[in-house]
Amino acid sequence: MGRKKVKFTFIENNTDRRVSYKKTKKGILNQGS
Known part of the structure; x- marks a missing residue:
């Protein structure tokens, strides 16, 4: 799990x-299933 948390800013x-x-x-979707 080497992904850093992404801030949800408008791109x-x-x-x-x-x-x-x-x-x-x-x-x-992956987390939900």
């Missing part, structure tokens, strides 16, 4: 936001 860059959202969503 101005559209692509960056999309990528981080996908990662976050995947992480939440």
Whole structure:
């Protein structure tokens, strides 16, 4: 578990936001199952 905690700040860059959202969503789904 070498991932550091991500602060949820609004990312101005559209692509960056999309990528981080996908990662976050995947992480939440993994925790939920």
